[in-house]
Amino acid sequence: MIRWLLLLVGGALLGGIVHLGSVMLVPRTATQDAYSRLAPSAPVNTVVPLAAPTPENEATTFMDPAFATAVCRYDLSQGALKLTVPVSQSYTSVTFYTRYDVAYYAINDRAAGRRVIELDLMTTEQRNQLPEDEDVTAADRLIVESPTLTGIIAVRALAAEPGLMPAARAALASAQCKRS
Amino acid sequence: MRLLFGSLFAFLVAAAVGLGATYLTLTRGAAFGTMSIGAWTARPKSGTADADPYARAEIARAGRLPTGIGDGVAFTAQTDDAGKPLDGRCEVVVSGVTPAARFWTMTLYTVDGSLVANSLNRYGFTSEEIVRHADGSFDMTISPRASSGNWLPTGGIEHYLLMLRFYDTAVGVSARTGREVPMPSVTTRSCP
Numbered sequence: 001m002i003r004w005l006l007l008l009v010g011g012a013l014l015g016g017i018v019h020l021g022s023v024m025l026v027p028r029t030a031t032q033d034a035y036s037r038l039a040p041s042a043p044v045n046t047v048v049p050l051a052a053p054t055p056e057n058e059a060t061t062f063m064d065p066a067f068a069t070a071v072c073r074y075d076l077s078q079g080a081l082k083l084t085v086p087v088s089q090s091y092t093s094v095t096f097y098t099r100y101d102v103a104y105y106a107i108n109d110r111a112a113g114r115r116v117i118e119l120d121l122m123t124t125e126q127r128n129q130l131p132e133d134e135d136v137t138a139a140d141r142l143i144v145e146s147p148t149l150t151g152i153i154a155v156r157a158l159a160a161e162p163g164l165m166p167a168a169r170a171a172l173a174s175a176q177c178k179r180s
Numbered sequence: 181m182r183l184l185f186g187s188l189f190a191f192l193v194a195a196a197v198g199l200g201a202t203y204l205t206l207t208r209g210a211a212f213g214t215m216s217i218g219a220w221t222a223r224p225k226s227g228t229a230d231a232d233p234y235a236r237a238e239i240a241r242a243g244r245l246p247t248g249i250g251d252g253v254a255f256t257a258q259t260d261d262a263g264k265p266l267d268g269r270c271e272v273v274v275s276g277v278t279p280a281a282r283f284w285t286m287t288l289y290t291v292d293g294s295l296v297a298n299s300l301n302r303y304g305f306t307s308e309e310i311v312r313h314a315d316g317s318f319d320m321t322i323s324p325r326a327s328s329g330n331w332l333p334t335g336g337i338e339h340y341l342l343m344l345r346f347y348d349t350a351v352g353v354s355a356r357t358g359r360e361v362p363m364p365s366v367t368t369r370s371c372p
Contacts, residue, residue, distance in 0.1 A: 007190045010190050011189065011190035011191065013194075014193075014194035015197025017198070018198025019199070022202040023202050026202075026237035030240035033239070034239075055296060058294060060243055060244055060245050061242055061289075061294065064285055064304075066304060093250075093252075095250075103226075103231075105250065106227070107250050152245065160309070
């Protein structure tokens, strides 16, 4: 009796480890995460507009239907990227996600403080290799460090009313992400 | 033989407890740093690089791109203020005021995060569209049948959730407790 009770307690303790291990493994084994959903339709290092979400069809879950969204699936293995996003009328934001959909950096038009949001995306290594003489601390050069080699940049422009959606989409159409 | 059965038993218990707990936390939702105000919950930390393993697992499983903290904060309500799950066959009223933000949007989703089909193709409201009272507060009626004012159709589905996203706001960055953040109330008025 005692023996089985001990085994039960031991099993439960082991279960705690199984639980923690499986939680940590979920992002790496998920096949329907946002990155995997976007990968087939989003070529690397190009800004792709996402179709407006509908009940039948959406690029990722929990998309905000009030926003026009475009994504750039990036791969920094060939070098750093430059992202240029013209600001739309009402509200524009740029969010950077790792390969496992963790939002590690986000900025909106007001924080960026000008007509065009310009960001340089690179890995920590690439940043360290920047030439010393280049004035990397200049305020007009915003550098974002990516913790992973690949990931997603989501650019969102708000259409405060449905009638403004074409304008929001048009603003995103000239967004660019390419090798700098 | 006893050793074999004993360890098999222990491993079975471990698998059941471990995977069961993982399943429960991912479907019911568990993460550190949850901010609860009335029926609304938000996990501002989920939109940062410091997201904990539970938040990361939930994000991957749900297949969503979370709202980054520099962009805004997303509040979810799955029940009304009394704790009753939101039912698309009932009339639910969301009323009150919202915390300071440049814009906010309210969206109705299925529990899996899809939009809900309806004849108006209306899936939510933005802060610019909503009709307010003279004092700045608003009432939003969420029901299967059309109603005057700010009507959000449910399509008659059984369970839904509401997501209230605030863009360009200090909520979640500076507010530590829910007390200084006024959130609208969620009340079930009538059920068939």
